[in-house]
Each structure stands twice: as structure tokens, then as C-alpha cells.
Amino acid sequence: MSAVELLRAELTRAAVALGAxxxxxxxxERPRDPKHGDWASNLALTLAKPLGRKPRDVAEAxxxxxxxxxxxxxxxxxAGPGFINFRLRDDAHAAPLAGILxxxxxxxxxxxxxGEGVNIEFVSANPxxxxxxxxxxxxxxxxAISALLANVGWTVTREFYYNDGGVQIQNLALxxxxxxxxxxxxxxxxPEGGYHGEYIKDxxxxxxxxxxxxxRGDQLDAVRQxxxxxxxxxxxxxxxxxxxxxxxxxxxxxxxxxxxxTETVAALQKGGHAFEDDGALWLRTTDFxxxxxxxxxxxxxxxxxxxxxxxxxxxKWQRGFRKAINVQxxxxxxxxxxxxxxxxxxxxxxxxxYPDYVLHQMVTVMRAGEEVKISKRAGSYVTVRDLIDExxxxxxxxFFLMRKGESQLVFDIDLARAQSEExxxxxxxxxxxxxxxxxxxxxxxxxxxxxxxxxxxxxDQPEERELIKALLDYPTLVAGAADALEPHRVxxxxxxxxxxxxxxxxxxxxxxxxAEIQQARLVLARSARIVLxxxxxxxxxxxxxxx
RNA sequence: GCGCGAGUAGCUCAGCUGGAUAGAGCGUCGGCCUCCGGAGCCGAAGGUCGUGGGUUCGAAUCCCGCCUCGCGCACCA
Numbered sequence: 248m249s250a251v252e253l254l255r256a257e258l259t260r261a262a263v264a265l266g267a268x269x270x271x272x273x274x275x276e277r278p279r280d281p282k283h284g285d286w287a288s289n290l291a292l293t294l295a296k297p298l299g300r301k302p303r304d305v306a307e308a309x310x311x312x313x314x315x316x317x318x319x320x321x322x323x324x325x326a327g328p329g330f331i332n333f334r335l336r337d338d339a340h341a342a343p344l345a346g347i348l349x350x351x352x353x354x355x356x357x358x359x360x361x362g363e364g365v366n367i368e369f370v371s372a373n374p375x376x377x378x379x380x381x382x383x384x385x386x387x388x389x390x391a392i393s394a395l396l397a398n399v400g401w402t403v404t405r406e407f408y409y410n411d412g413g414v415q416i417q418n419l420a421l422x423x424x425x426x427x428x429x430x431x432x433x434x435x436x437x438p439e440g441g442y443h444g445e446y447i448k449d450x451x452x453x454x455x456x457x458x459x460x461x462x463r464g465d466q467l468d469a470v471r472q473x474x475x476x477x478x479x480x481x482x483x484x485x486x487x488x489x490x491x492x493x494x495x496x497x498x499x500x501x502x503x504x505x506x507x508x509t510e511t512v513a514a515l516q517k518g519g520h521a522f523e524d525d526g527a528l529w530l531r532t533t534d535f536x537x538x539x540x541x542x543x544x545x546x547x548x549x550x551x552x553x554x555x556x557x558x559x560x561x562x563k564w565q566r567g568f569r570k571a572i573n574v575q576x577x578x579x580x581x582x583x584x585x586x587x588x589x590x591x592x593x594x595x596x597x598x599x600x601y602p603d604y605v606l607h608q609m610v611t612v613m614r615a616g617e618e619v620k621i622s623k624r625a626g627s628y629v630t631v632r633d634l635i636d637e638x639x640x641x642x643x644x645x646f647f648l649m650r651k652g653e654s655q656l657v658f659d660i661d662l663a664r665a666q667s668e669e670x671x672x673x674x675x676x677x678x679x680x681x682x683x684x685x686x687x688x689x690x691x692x693x694x695x696x697x698x699x700x701x702x703x704x705x706x707d708q709p710e711e712r713e714l715i716k717a718l719l720d721y722p723t724l725v726a727g728a729a730d731a732l733e734p735h736r737v738x739x740x741x742x743x744x745x746x747x748x749x750x751x752x753x754x755x756x757x758x759x760x761x762a763e764i765q766q767a768r769l770v771l772a773r774s775a776r777i778v779l780x781x782x783x784x785x786x787x788x789x790x791x792x793x794x
Numbered sequence: 795g796c797g798c799g800a801g802u803a804g805c806u807c808a809g810c811u812g813g814a815u816a817g818a819g820c821g822u823c824g825g826c827c828u829c830c831g832g833a834g835c836c837g838a839a840g841g842u843c844g845u846g847g848g849u850u851c852g853a854a855u856c857c858c859g860c861c862u863c864g865c866g867c868a869c870c871a
Contacts (some may be wrong), residue, residue, distance in 0.1 A: 279814075289813065302851070327814045329830095356809065373871065414870055440870085450868055527869055538797075538867080543809090545869040552871050580798055581866055608799065609865065633814060651806060655864060657806070671819065677833060688830050720810090727810065739808055742818070753835045772830095794833070 249253055249319075249346075249719075250339050251275055251286065258290055261312035265305070267294055271611050277388055277720065281713060284324070284332035285340060291329040302329025304601035320740060338703040340712060341767075343719055345698035347774040354783050355722045357733065360400035366563050366602075369574035370486070371408040374478040375419045376444060378485040380658060381576055381610050381630040387647035388607055389574040389785065389789070390491045391734035394785050399729045404568070406495040408559065412503060417676045418442065419478075420471035426451035427464035427709045450477045456492055490640060490787055502555045502562075510571065511558040511593075512543060512550070515612040520592040535588035535599075540569045551745065557589035564590075564597050572732070580606050605732050607652035613659040636676045638670070641788045645672035648786055650736040675714065676791050678745035681752055682777065683774040683792040689758045696769045710751040717744045718778045741782050 249251025258273035266742045271294075291306035298305060306325045315323065323330045347354050359586045367646050369389025391407070397403045412417075422441035426448050429435040439441055443731070455462055464470045498707045502508050512528070516519050520531045521543070528544035530553075540586070543554050563571045575582075583604050590597045632644050637660060646663060649671065651655060663670070686693050706715065728736040757768040780790040 274813095276810080278815085279817090285816075287814085289852095292813085295851075328867090330814065375871095410871060418870095421847095422832080501871095525869085529869095542869045547869080549869090551869065557870090577799065577865055579866085579871080582796095582871085606799080611864095654807075655800070659806090663807090673833065674819090678830085681831065681834085685830050724810075731811080735808080736810075739818085746818085749834060750836090753832095754829065758830050793831085 249334055249343055250319050254320065254333060257313050257315075257318045258288060258309070259300055259411045262290060262294060264312050264765075265285050265294070265308055270689075277716065278332060280353045281709065282323070283330075284334040285712075285716065286333045287326075288331050288333075289329075291325075291331060295329065297315050305329065306331050306608055310532060326456060336704075337707040337712075341771075342716055343607075343705040343708040344703075344706075344715065344774045345701075347718060347777055348696070348770065349366040350783060351777055352530055352784075354724050354777060355785075356398050356721070357708045357726060358416075359726070360396070362402075362439065363400070363570065364402045364404065365396055365570040365572065366404045366406055366566075366568040367396070367572045368406045368408055369572065369702060370491075371410070371575075372482060373410045373415055374475045374482065375415055375442060376478065377446060377481050378631040380612050380629045380631065380634060382485075383489065383634060383643060384607055384610050384656060385415050385576065385630070386486065386489055386491045387575055387644045388605070388734065391644075391648055391737075391786050392572065392574065392605065392732050394787065395725065395729040395732070395734060395737075398725060400568075404495060405491075405493045407493045407495045408499065409479065409525060410499050410552070412555065416471060419474050420467050422447050422452050422455060423470050423474045424467065427455060427462065427470070428533060430455060431463050444483070446478075450474050453477055467646060480555070480739035487641070489578050489643070489744060497559065497562075498680060499559070502558045503649050507556050507558040507562065508550060509673060512554060514593055514595075515543065515557075515589070518592050530589065530590070532585060532588035532591060535584075535591045537588045541585055541588075553589065556586055557593075560586055560590055560602060561593065561595075563602065564595075566785075572605060573602050574605045574607070574641045577606045577608050580604075603732075605652060608655040610658055613657060629658075634658075634660070634663075641651050642670045642672050644787050645670070645675075645738060648734050649742075651733055651735045653668045672751075673794070674787060675783070676780070676789070677744040677794060678752075679776060679779045680794045681791045682748065682779070683755050685772050687792070689769075691769065693773045696766075696773045698770060699766050701770050702763045703767065705764050706771055708751075708755060710754055711768075711771060712745070714744070714747040714751050714775060717747055718774055720788050721778050721782065725782075737782055737785055741779070741786075744775075744779065745784075748779070 255275055259271060263269055263273045273288055273290045273424055275286045275288050278284060283416040291302045291309060294305050309331065310323050311573070319335050320333050321336040322334040326332055348785045367389060370386050371379055372381050381691065393403045393405050418438065419442060421438045424439065425435060425437050430451055448761070450473065454464065454470055457473065458469060461469065497665060515530055520534055522529050522531060526546040527542050528714045529540050530543050531540065532541050542551050543551050544550055574737060587601065590601060591599060609645055642663065646658065717740070724736060724740050728734060755768065757772055759765070760768065783790045
């Protein structure tokens with residue numbers, strides 16, 4: 248048992264002895280101010296009312312009942328309205344570092360969700376253009392959430408859904424056709440709702456080279472196929488540059504060719520929530536909390552995107568995913584209720600809250616102090632690859648992950664570029680590099696630094712105690728981040744911990760200290776290096792040995 | 795108008811699911827290089843947590859009203 252667990256057990260015992268119910272769960276937390284000790288409990292405050300006593304009296308009674316030595320406690324105090332502060336003995340405080348050395352890369356992992364599968368869908372950009380900065384945020388977020396969940400035991404499937412059917416793909420094909428005709432000498436007429444980007448011209452040239460018999464793009468199906476293929480290739484390159492890999496690429500078009508779309512419509516009609524009106528087929532999604540009913544089959548006989556969306560999520564359920572998470576931009580939040588309603592209308596036993604959604608707010612891109620409009624159709628936008636080329640992969644990933652998804656994000660390109668050397672990610676990576684430097688300069692293989700015979704009590708400096716706390720809190724931190732689907736907590740922890748490393752490093756030497764101190768500090772340095780590397784890996788960032 | 799999200803230091807944002815004197819980075823001002831990396835460290839100034847009520851031992855955090863900003867409200871995705 249760790250020091251905290253021992254302490255909690257002792258508190259429970261003491262509380263019950265005072266007359267608290269046996270299921271009492273004492274809360275222990277880190278005080279904000281280190282002067283208040285290593286752990287604090289509000290137990291006396293919560294017990295005061297049911298016991299009919301003053302909080303401070305309860306606190307005194309609790310302390311009198313505790314076996315402090317067994318829990319490694321050196322001192323207690325009652326503070327404020329009735330908090331009990333605990334200060335651990337130096338050795339009890341530092342000894343758990345042995346667990347970090349023993350676990351190594353596995354430190355912070357858990358098997359809480361072993362044997363459970365989860366599908367995480369993200370990016371899912373239409374194959375109508377390169378990935379832009381908004382997709383970048385989603386790629387960083389989805390990849391980090393995937394890593395977080397894998398870290399607590401889930402078997403994760405990363406999935407990309409291609410909307411390669413529908414009106415927008417038709418507009419894409421027509422746009423390429425227009426460029427082909429421009430190349431053939433016609434005046435350029437980009438169709439209504441068409442795409443203006445330069446890349447359309449590139450696709451036209453590719454098509455012309457492959458289809459010498461159709462220089463004007465009269466065979467629209469062939470044009471469409473080439474366009475989608477080329478853009479998927481481009482997006483794959485973008486993702487590769489960003490270091491994001493998917494397990495499954497799911498094509499919307501396959502839902503049509505496999506008959507899933509018609510199957511789904513038939514099932515929805517059978518379910519009794521469908522009706523015809525004004526020449527269209529509708530689903531009464533208002534039966535399931537939607538604010539208006541939705542069209543499934545338009546008057547022209549084609550389906551709205553709503554139907555394949557539902558059919559797609561049915562396949563997730565049928566593929567055995569009892570948990571599915573969709574990472575999407577908040578501009579798509581209207582689909583949440585709709586998709587869930589469609590799944591409910593099927594009455595096939597899918598839970599009402601299926602699937603889960605993580606919605607992130609929009610990204611505003613600033614360049615030269617002005618907003619760059621993100622519009623595929625206008626052909627003027629910042630791509631993921633632009634960003635990576637300008638500020639580097641690690642910096643882009645960290646930038647996207649350092650704040651929570653619900654916050655809007657201002658990505659100032661000039662700032663990110665100008666400050667590249669002062670970017671938080673460099674500060675964090677520098678901490679790792681410095682720790683690595685100790686072993687390099689000392690010509691010590693970190694793997695040979697073990698916890699055997701370490702004088703834990705020597706790690707008694709305030710900077711050491713603070714750093715140790717951060718390292719020992721890491722498993723709880725990542726478990727909470729996974730639970731909340733919030734990678735930014737890891738990013739924040741990294742920055743704070745890196746600062747603790749720099750402060751400690753600056754103030755205390757390792758090499759050349761008396762043997763017992765050097766050994767203890769080497770253990771601390773190796774521990775910190777392990778945990779920083781694990782956290783960096785979780786966010787998809789590199790942990791350089793030197794910079 | 796309705797739904798969702800956000801209002802915290804000059805700027806960009808955290809705040810561990812209700813705790814003690816609300817934090818960090820950048821920026822500003824002032825210090826620190828015989829010593830494992832100064833790409834670093836230390837210090838200072840800077841706040842009515844949008845606003846008004848409520849809940850309780852205790853609220854930036856939970857509830858209600860109002861204000862401001864963003865996104866959405868298609869037989870587009």
C-alpha cells in the first residue's frame with residue numbers, strides 16, 4: 248500500500264471509531280500551499296454535522312485515534328475551519344519512487360478497462376481538399392484521447408470516416424471538370440458551391456494525363472474517382488506528417504454498395520417512426536428529443552446524409568463496439584441528437600447516449616495580425632502541413648492540446664513561428680534533455696540506477712519534495728484525464744512538472760555529491776526522466792536526449 | 795428567437811469535478827553565468843473570477859435570471 252492508501256485506511260478506521268458510518272470515504276487531497284503539508288483531509292468538516300460536534304473538535308478526536316507511525320506521518324495540524332494537514336516523513340514521502348523505476352515505460356498505465364473495446368472516430372474530413380488547421384486540432388485531440396484510453400486498458404480502434412458520397416463530392420467532380428475545360432481553352436466557370444483551390448487544378452492535370460481520351464472531363468464518374476483518390480492520398484500524407492495513424496478507414500460509399508443504407512431505411516420504416524410528407528420520407532426524430540423531424544429520402548429520391556450516418560453507427564454497434572466516441576467540431580453538434588435519435592428509432596437495444604461525443608470549438612487562424620478565413624471553397628486557408636512546416640510537429644501538437652476542447656483557439660502563426668524557441672514544448676523537452684545530460688556527463692547508464700539501498704530520507708529538500716509529489720500524482724492525473732477525455736490536463740501537468748525539474752536542477756547538484764545523496768538524486772533524476780517521457784509519448788511528442 | 799459552448803492578470807489560458815491567501819506562460823520591471831546545458835534560474839508589479847440573486851461550514855466551480863462573444867438551427871455534410 249502506498250502512503251496515501253495507508254493514510255486513508257487509518258482515517259476510515261478512526262472515523263468509524265468516532266461513530267461515522269462504515270462506508271465513510273475520507274477525502275485526501277494535495278494542499279495548494281506546500282506549507283500545509285503533503286496531504287490534507289476535510290473529513291472533520293464533513294463529519295461535524297452528522298456527529299453533532301464542532302469541526303475542530305472532530306479533527307482533534309480523529310488525530311488522537313490515528314496510528315500515525317504506521318501511515319508514515321511525521322506531523323499533523325488542524326488548520327482553518329477544521330482541515331487536517333499531514334506531513335509525511337521524508338523517507339515515507341520519497342520511497343514510492345521505487346515503483347516508478349520498477350514500472351518504467353508502464354508507469355502511469357492501468358488495466359482498469361482491459362478487455363473492453365472502444366471505437367474513436369476523428370478527423371473524418373470530406374475528401375474535397377487538404378486537411379486544414381481545424382482538422383489538425385481534431386487529429387491531435389483524437390490521437391491523444393486514443394492514447395489516453397489505451398493507457399487505462401481500452402483496446403482502441405482509431406477510425407476515419409470518409410464522406411465520399413453526396414452533393415459535395417459532386418461539386419468536387421464538377422470543379423475538376425471546370426478546370427479541365429479551362430486547360431482545354433475554355434473560360435473558367437467554377438460551378439455554384441464548387442471548390443476554388445489551386446489543388447483542383449493539380450487534380451485536373453493528373454486526370455488529363457491519365458485520360459488522354461477525355462481531356463474535357465465529360466466522363467464525370469471517372470473524374471470523381473480520380474479526384475477522391477488523389478485527395479485521399481493528399482490527406483494521408485498530411486496525417487503521416489503529423490504522425491497520426493488510423494486502424495480503419497471507413498468509406499461512406501461502402502454503405503450504399505453493401506446495401507446498408509437501404510437496410511437501415513427499411514428498418515426505420517418498420518420501426519413505426521417514419522412517415523411520408525410532401526413527397527419525401529421523414530423520420531419522427533422528435534419522438535427521441537430532436538427539435539424537428541428529419542428528412543431521410545428527398546423528393547428527388549436520393550437520401551440525405553442523415554441515413555448513411557445512422558447506418559454507419561449501426562455498423563459500429565454491430566462490429567462489437569459497446570463504446571464509441573466521435574471527436575467533432577462544434578459546428579456539427581446538431582448531428583448529435585439526430586444520430587442518437589436515429590439509432591433509438593431502430594429499437595435494436597442501443598443505449599440512448601450512444602455514441603459519446605467530444606466537441607471542440609473552432610480554430611481562428613491569425614497571420615500578420617489578421618484573421619485568415621478557413622474556407623475550402625474560397626481556396627484560402629491554412630493547412631495542417633503549412634503549420635507543421637512552419638513550427639514543427641511537436642509544437643503544433645502541443646499547441647492544439649494545451650487547452651481544453653471547449654475553448655476557442657486562436658492560432659497565431661506569426662507568434663508560433665517567432666517564439667518557436669520559447670514555445671512551452673521546448674521548455675518541457677529541455678527538462679527531459681537536461682535530466683538525460685546528467686547521465687551522459689556522469690557516464691552512467693540510467694538502467695543501472697536502481698532503488699536498492701537508497702537512503703530515501705536524503706531526498707528532503709523542498710524542491711525535491713515538490714518534484715516527487717508531481718511524479719507520484721501522475722497516475723491519478725492520467726486516469727482522470729482519460730476518464731474526462733481531456734488530454735490538456737496532461738499538457739498542463741507537463742509544463743508544471745518541467746518547471747519543477749528546472750528549479751530542482753538549478754538549485755541542487757547530482758554528480759559529485761556525497762555518495763548517499765548522489766545515489767538518491769540519481770534515482771530522482773531517472774524517475775523524473777521516465778515520467779516525463781511517458782507523458783510526452785501520451786501526447787504524441789518526442790522526448791529528446793539532447794537539443 | 796431556440797439549442798450548444800465560452801466569459802478568470804495587459805495578452806493566451808489552467809484551476810485536479812465544492813475547499814485554505816485564485817495560478818502558469820508570454821509581455822513589463824529588477825536581479826543571477828569558475829560548478830551536471832543561461833534554450834535556464836530567482837524576485838516584483840498586475841484580479842470586483844462578465845453581472846445580480848440562490849444553495850452551505852465554504853462557490854471561479856453547483857442552481858436560476860440578465861449581459862457579451864462564438865457555433866449551429868437544410869429535402870448541404
